[in-house]
Ligand code: ADP
């Protein structure tokens with residue numbers, strides 16, 4: 001029912017950026033090779049994601065707005081073996097409870113696309129239309145029916161900053177995917193598919209070009225790869241430090257400490273080195289269920305990861321002979 005959906009939405013949908021994250025992750029899960037994000041008024045008016053992924057059948061298009069109607073967990077054992085970004089099956093239900101939603105979706109084998117319009121969890125229209133393969137989801141007037149939540153949103157620049165952060169994290173984690181971002185009809189990003197090092201430069205900072213040291217370690221239970229910046233490009237401002245675990249962006253002050261420890265005296269006090277490090281680990285050794293927005297994580301063996309990470313980074317920055 002719609003009140004329960006609205007309440008549950010509070011957990012998943014805190015702001016426009018949370019919608020961006022959920023929709024873009026769904027496009028990745030649907031194996032899209034191209035994902036366009038269109039924003040109007042910092043997401044308060046429109047958040048639209050258009051992908052060329054596998055699309056949905058007419059039935060799934062309707063079902064995807066039902067709570068826990070995920071297609072991604074077949075049995076409870078899967079909960080401990082998560083390989084997709086989404087797994088709870090509550091994002092679209094939550095979003096549809098607090099916005100006006102238009103979904104267009106088509107699979108390769110279907111002649112026509114399904115168009116569904118939903119407002120505050122009520123399906124208003126379902127019809128067949130022409131549309132390319134993939135999924136096109138437009139989220140309009142977020143929190144239109146929850147004035148308290150809508151009024152609580154921050155200024156447009158602040159909300160847009162959060163959106164760009166989510167976009168950047170997902171773009172960094174998937175350099176093999178083409179992404180674009182438009183805000184109020186102005187192109188902010190157009191990222192061709194690329195190698196990781198080029199994607200980092202394209203997304204973050206041109207001055208990182210030729211200033212990235214590759215970091216790679218293959219141990220029996222984790223793989224680490226990615227890049228760390230030349231200590232000389234360390235910045236006064238924080239923010240360009242990224243950990244991804246199985247391609248999912250996470251925050252970990254513990255692991256951050258391992259990396260900055262490895263930089264030691266190569267960077268001036270109070271400067272922050274760039275890094276984007278990808279940890280791959282068997283999902284049965286982590287717990288990503290501890291936080292609904294999934295930016296925190298628990299490892300079985302944190303200490304071992306700390307040590308491996310630190311030595312991987314030390315080895316990587318060794319190329320600078322500082
Ligand atoms: P979850 O991602 O946890 O499964 P969501 O509410 O995010 O839950 O999505 C519900 C379901 O809708 C997904 O499991 C998937 O089957 C379908 N879906 C959502 N977005 C897309 C998309 N862009 N392309 C194809 N299928 C999608």
Ligand code: MG
Nearest residue numbers: 022026086091
């Ligand atoms: Mg999802």
